[in-house]
Amino acid sequence: VRFKKGAEIYREGDSAGAVFNIITGVVKAYTQGPGRDELIGAFLFREDLFGLAQEGRYVSSTKAITPVTAYRIPVASLRNQFSMDAALEFHVIAKLCHELRQAQRHAFVLASKRTTSKLTLFLQMLEHLQAARDEPTNEVYLPMDRSDIAQYVGTSLAAISRAFRTLTVRGILKIREHRHVKIVDRCTFEALTHHRPPSRN
Amino acid sequence: VRFKKGAEIYREGDSAGAVFNIITGVVKAYTQGPGRDELIGAFLFREDLFGLAQEGRYVSSTKAITPVTAYRIPVASLRNQFSMDAALEFHVIAKLCHELRQAQRHAFVLASKRTTSKLTLFLQMLEHLQAARDEPTNEVYLPMDRSDIAQYVGTSLAAISRAFRTLTVRGILKIREHRHVKIVDRCTFEALTHHRPPSRN
DNA sequence: CGCTATCTTGACACCTGTCAACCGCAGTGG
DNA sequence: CCACTGCGGTTGACAGGTGTCAAGATAGCG
Numbered sequence: 001v002r003f004k005k006g007a008e009i010y011r012e013g014d015s016a017g018a019v020f021n022i023i024t025g026v027v028k029a030y031t032q033g034p035g036r037d038e039l040i041g042a043f044l045f046r047e048d049l050f051g052l053a054q055e056g057r058y059v060s061s062t063k064a065i066t067p068v069t070a071y072r073i074p075v076a077s078l079r080n081q082f083s084m085d086a087a088l089e090f091h092v093i094a095k096l097c098h099e100l101r102q103a104q105r106h107a108f109v110l111a112s113k114r115t116t117s118k119l120t121l122f123l124q125m126l127e128h129l130q131a132a133r134d135e136p137t138n139e140v141y142l143p144m145d146r147s148d149i150a151q152y153v154g155t156s157l158a159a160i161s162r163a164f165r166t167l168t169v170r171g172i173l174k175i176r177e178h179r180h181v182k183i184v185d186r187c188t189f190e191a192l193t194h195h196r197p198p199s200r201n
Numbered sequence: 202v203r204f205k206k207g208a209e210i211y212r213e214g215d216s217a218g219a220v221f222n223i224i225t226g227v228v229k230a231y232t233q234g235p236g237r238d239e240l241i242g243a244f245l246f247r248e249d250l251f252g253l254a255q256e257g258r259y260v261s262s263t264k265a266i267t268p269v270t271a272y273r274i275p276v277a278s279l280r281n282q283f284s285m286d287a288a289l290e291f292h293v294i295a296k297l298c299h300e301l302r303q304a305q306r307h308a309f310v311l312a313s314k315r316t317t318s319k320l321t322l323f324l325q326m327l328e329h330l331q332a333a334r335d336e337p338t339n340e341v342y343l344p345m346d347r348s349d350i351a352q353y354v355g356t357s358l359a360a361i362s363r364a365f366r367t368l369t370v371r372g373i374l375k376i377r378e379h380r381h382v383k384i385v386d387r388c389t390f391e392a393l394t395h396h397r398p399p400s401r402n
Numbered sequence: 403c404g405c406t407a408t409c410t411t412g413a414c415a416c417c418t419g420t421c422a423a424c425c426g427c428a429g430t431g432g
Numbered sequence: 433c434c435a436c437t438g439c440g441g442t443t444g445a446c447a448g449g450t451g452t453c454a455a456g457a458t459a460g461c462g
Contacts, residue, residue, distance in 0.1 A: 031305070035395035039312045041305060054302065089290065096297045101255065103304040104232070104242060110311035111240045111355035113451070115418075146441065154312035156419055161442055178441070194236035314419070315449075347409065357451055362410055379409070379459085 001072045003064040010051075012061045018074045019051030025068030026143040030151070031060045040152040042102060043144065046133060049095050065144050110154045113195065115163040118153040120192040123181060139182040146178075167192075202273045204265040211252070213262045219275045220252030226269030227344040231352065232261045241353040243303060244345065247334060250296050266345050311355045314396065316364040319354040321393040324382060340383040347379075368393075 001020075003009060009020065012031055026045055032038035041060055044050050052059060081088055105125055112118045123140055131137050142149070150157045167173040172189050174182040183189050202221075204210060210221065213232055227246055233239035242261055245251050253260060282289055306326055313319045324341055332338050343350070351358045368374045373390050375383045384390050 031309075033309065037312075037396050039309055041308060052298070052301075054298070059302070059305070089294075093290075093294065093297070096294070096301065097253070097255070100253075100297065100301060100304065101260065103301065103308065104260070107242060107304065107308055107311055108232075108234065108240055110308060111238075113355075113417090154314075157441085158420080158443085159418060162418085165442080195238050346407095358409085359411085359452080360450060363450085366410080 001070060003068040003070070005064055005067050007064045007068075009062040009064060009068075010058050012058055014058050015056055016051065016053030016058050016075070018072050019049060019078065021071040021073065022046055022048050022050075023069045023071065025064060025066045025070075027062050027068060028065050028144065028148060028152075029060045029062045038151060039154070040148060042099075042106065043148075043152070045129060049092075065148065106152075109152075112153075115153075115155050115159045116166060116192050117195065118155060119149075119160065119163040119167065120189060122149065122153050123183070124193070127183075139176075139180050142179045142181065202271060204269040204271070206265055206268050208265045208269075210263040210265060210269075211259050213259055215259050216257055217252060217254030217259050217276065219273050220250060220279065221263075222272040222274065223247055223249050223251075224270045224272065226265060226267045226271075228263050228269060229266050229345065229349060229353075230261045230263045239352060240355070241349060243300075243307065244349075244353070246330060250293075266349065307353075310353075313354075316354075316356050316360045317367060317393050318396065319356060320350075320361065320364045320368070321390060323350065323354050324384070325394070328384075340377075340381050343380045343382065 003025070009027065010016075022044055024046060026043060027048075027050065028040050029042045029044060029050060030038045030040040043065075044062075050062060105121075109118050109121045109125070112121060126140050126142070127137065130140060135141075144152075146160050147157050150160045153160070164173070164175065168175060170185075170188070172183070172185045172192075174184055176182070204226070210228065211217075223245055225247060227244060228249075228251065229241050230243045230245060230251060231239045231241040244266075245263075251263060306322075310319050310322045310326070313322060327341050327343070328338065331341060336342075345353075347361050348358050351361045354361070365374070365376065369376060371386075371389070373384070373386045373393075375385055377383070
């Protein structure tokens, strides 16, 4: 199946009829709760599997943030393959573990106190993921907009913008068209990862 | 096996020889990275299963925060049971899903901006878990110290203390011996859950 | 009965959220 | 070809919250 940019794939609480496997494009998984603010739980890329359900209901909403093509796999056919192929089950376990690891890294990003750290960690994540998909690694591409980043790392849109600014003026990053980021000063970049006491400057 | 309060059960990166199943007590799972600050990823209670490994290495350190008794299950014997009992595998999947859900809630706590919200959400989590273990629910018991709470919800120790203070003076909580919390004004308590704009007061 | 670990509280600078205005760009319609 | 509008992004102003540091209070434990 195919989704346009911005299309909702399913909504939290919908009855879960299928799981999806991304071929192309990027998807965000988010939940809004309980205030009015929504938290983005994960970004999903090529080869990622999603559509996990709890008691027949999806646990988060998903939306395409770029044009997306994906396999849509009805649960029925999934059950079939399950009983026939034990290795598949193992594959699912592996996916779950991967997702858990990812959630761990996400938690780390959220737990950072300064926005620059959050952003740095976030860029590192993207870089790793990009490398894992063997795409060029000389610069990081951001498929999502600033607002999405903010909701993922747990700050306001403005803070993200400011963080980008401070990192660029310090000569650590270079930004092209708002979506291509090049890490110039890798050394201090990684240093930001550590929680930097407010060293007066 | 049995652990004293404060005992390390294993450390991140150790070669994983066994998984554990808690009978009594509370365990914290944490990772320190990459700064000097450690983030507590989860608290583990009775019946919880932990010791998940990635490539033969534990992915987080664990420490008993109360006296703990637990089953220690060597991986070898686990493999045995795996091949004999397919239902067990399913049980493990269920545990993983549960853990993922829990991570999701954790992320939500971390993403909250004001400390009072974090604390409120945290208390709600504990309350739910406590109810799920059918323990008395009229007040919440905190097995961990303030510092642990701070590291779990992603703020400083001082902020937690202050948050407790503000909630008590507002007549929302009552604290006994620093570790027993009673929710007095349930209504405004839940209201704090929603991201409260800095409503002048 | 001291001693240590834990918790509270104060002071202060800094960061961050909120609000709002502004910019640049793309698409639209005149 | 050019205004107009909408969207995403940046920036400024300001207040309030939070981190850090450090001192003081409390409780737990030997």
